[in-house]
Amino acid sequence: MNPLPAVARPRAREFAQQFPKGNPRYYTMCKVAMDPLYDAVYEALATTSQPLLDVGCGMGLCAFYLRECGLNVPMRGLDFDASKIAVATIVAAQCAPDIVFETSDARGGLPQHAGSVTILDILQYLALDAQGELLSAAAQRVSIGGKLVIRTSIEAPGWRFALSKAVDRAAAALSWMKASPVVYPRPETIRRVLEANGLHGTIRPLWGHTPFNNWLAVFERT
Numbered sequence: 365m366n367p368l369p370a371v372a373r374p375r376a377r378e379f380a381q382q383f384p385k386g387n388p389r390y391y392t393m394c395k396v397a398m399d400p401l402y403d404a405v406y407e408a409l410a411t412t413s414q415p416l417l418d419v420g421c422g423m424g425l426c427a428f429y430l431r432e433c434g435l436n437v438p439m440r441g442l443d444f445d446a447s448k449i450a451v452a453t454i455v456a457a458q459c460a461p462d463i464v465f466e467t468s469d470a471r472g473g474l475p476q477h478a479g480s481v482t483i484l485d486i487l488q489y490l491a492l493d494a495q496g497e498l499l500s501a502a503a504q505r506v507s508i509g510g511k512l513v514i515r516t517s518i519e520a521p522g523w524r525f526a527l528s529k530a531v532d533r534a535a536a537a538l539s540w541m542k543a544s545p546v547v548y549p550r551p552e553t554i555r556r557v558l559e560a561n562g563l564h565g566t567i568r569p570l571w572g573h574t575p576f577n578n579w580l581a582v583f584e585r586t
């Protein structure tokens with residue numbers, strides 16, 4: 365893997381200050397401090413110059429983080445949770461007014477787009493057929509020079525996956541997530557759908573210091 369380009373990595377506490385006090389700020393600080401996700405996404409996208417569509421963007425953390433790292437491509441995020449989009453919109457107005465956020469359900473299809481796509485920690489909220497449709501739609505929007513970056517928990521025997529599932533269920537029970545997980549994808553299914561749409565890439569564990577069974581897929585059109 366290429367080393368992360370030499371940029372100042374956003375510091376968790378300062379980065380979180382941009383978000384409203386309470387749960388959004390606390391969640392953001394913990395997420396940036398402990399999860400290697402956004403650094404991994406930056407590493408994948410750092411050399412791209414294509415617009416980015418972030419599907420299931422939540423409060424827009426990924427887009428804001430990438431922008432602070434210096435990724436100056438047009439960015440657009442969508443999520444079906446209007447309360448998270450409202451937070452993302454407030455933060456964008458203060459920090460990155462050109463990043464666009466909208467409330468939209470990925471099960472209804474994706475908007476027109478050509479470039480890179482990120483799908484981070486949302487596949488498990490979709491039924492299997494909807495996962496396949498979303499993966500195909502995302503792959504079709506990846507242009508030459510763009511990338512598709514997916515992070516997801518993978519179903520597997522063992523404590524990591526059991527803990528991932530338990531935390532996803534708890535997040536829904538506590539209303540932090542609008543929906544409960546439905547089914548967790550398998551790496552071979554992700555690869556099959558993406559390759560059928562002309563993409564090639566890698567899928568690897570992305571655990572960092574977290575206890576979860578998270579994997580990262582980075583695919584591109586060759």
Ligand SMILES: C[S@@+](CC[C@H](N)C(=O)[O-])C[C@H]1O[C@@H](n2cnc3c(N)ncnc32)[C@H](O)[C@@H]1O
Pocket residue numbers: 419420421422423424425426442443444445448468469470471483484485486489490542543
């Ligand atoms: C665990 S959060 C991840 C948020 C963001 N991708 C990140 O990594 O910071 C999962 C997100 O997927 C969104 N989501 C779940 N199902 C969705 C759907 N059908 N359409 C759009 N967003 C969805 C949730 O509202 C939530 O914001």
